[in-house]
Amino acid sequence: MTSIEQSVEQGTVGMPAGPGATVPAPQTGGVAGLPEIVGGVEDQSVAGLVADAARALADEPTLQQTLDRVVELAVSMVEGCESAGISLVTRGRIESPAVSDPLVARGDALQYELHEGPCLDAVHDHALVESGDIESDARWPLWAPAVARELGVRSMLCVQLYTSENAHGALNMYSTSPDAFGPDDYHLASTFAAVAAAAISAARTEEQLQSAVQTRTLIGQAQGIIMERYSLTAGRAFAVMSRVSQDANIKLVDIARHIVDTRRIPGVGAD
Template sequence: MTTDSPAGPPEAPGPPEDAERTRRRDPLDLAQTVLALHEAADSDETIERIAAYSRAAVGCDDAGVMLLLGRNQVDTAGATSDTVVRAHDLQIKLDEGPCLAALEHTETIYRVEDTTTDTQWPRWSAAVADLGYRSVLSVPLATKSRRYGSLNVYAFEPRAFDQDDMAVTMILARHASASLAANLDIEGLRKAVDARKLIGIAMGMIMERYGIDADRAFDVLRRLSQAENIKLRDVARQVVEDRGLSHD
């Protein structure tokens, strides 16, 4: 089942045609992507890969994973930028939004075509539009027996996600859910969130040291992770332990 936010007043022309959207997508081999999800060493790596692969496969600007930690506790465990974390935090603060809805309704895909005209989650959509996001797609991370969270992709342009994007995201979410089911328990969920908080501390140190914003600080950590071929969490731990970047 798919639900879209109610239509608003007439707007400016939408995003490019499908051919242009296709050029934005990374030509990942979906089978290889799915295999990589299942081969992740632990829950932290699984969640990092879910976010990164989703952004590449869909061709969106950002992606993130929101996890259900307990009956009334949710948090961000993986994100491709700090802006995603802020968008998720706004849902928790305002108690509304598609990512939370996908946590509750595991058979439904939620799509916001334009946050500036959305009326289904008006407070959250207005706040997220201020962050620059215009389109949002949220799909459940769940198995038949358990809810894990939601996979959420974001775009800076309105009406960015078509049926192909929805299909790709749903395929990734189903395999991600199976991977999470294989290696996650409640302690693993909390560990993933703790890793996210460690990354936040490292980002804060980099921001203060170099006078840059949160997204640029996150990019610094991500580039170091890729260059050194180590987990983002471990890069963050090194920054915190060394009180800065190793070459300072």
């Protein structure tokens, strides 16, 4: 059992939220393959549900598949949730890398276009943002009437996802029914979001490590080609690639990929 799963089993992950729309953010931060999740909160404790979800997320091999599974689990686990998506901010840019359906894609996009909405509030300011009457919610005077009119959205529940110092976001849950989310949903969603954030962070780290290994291997292959073709030492071969990269303003890994694919140094021409 991982430390995440242990925390969930012990009930130490997550935070309940009473009715009342927003919770200030802290200063720090049945679907396929999951047969246990079939009956909602009445049939299982929150800890049991989220522990099952943590195990399911640990099985996902890539970052994108982890994001997709988080969305799938949110729809399955949170009773009031009809559709779900994830907003992530990386290097100052916000996007929705995983959505359950076009309604979420459009609802999120409207928030980004209008610079207001519950997802943005959850991303930047609040641990939890809820609305059971979107159309008349005065907090978002541009987005709320637009999304209600265009998409029929009546309720939303957004929970902050804190994945790292440089990347954070929110889990966004939509419903076309008014007052779709209650206290049980707040507690379950908050607990699940903590586990989901940890899973996303772990998947991102693993992907970055794999990318670094692949980059190093590619550069080494290109270095070997130059050494053989031009009878250079390893240091000189690397210096040649670095100089070409700087002169052409092209990433070193892209120079290496070109050399491996074509057996030529960019700009030097054929032998």
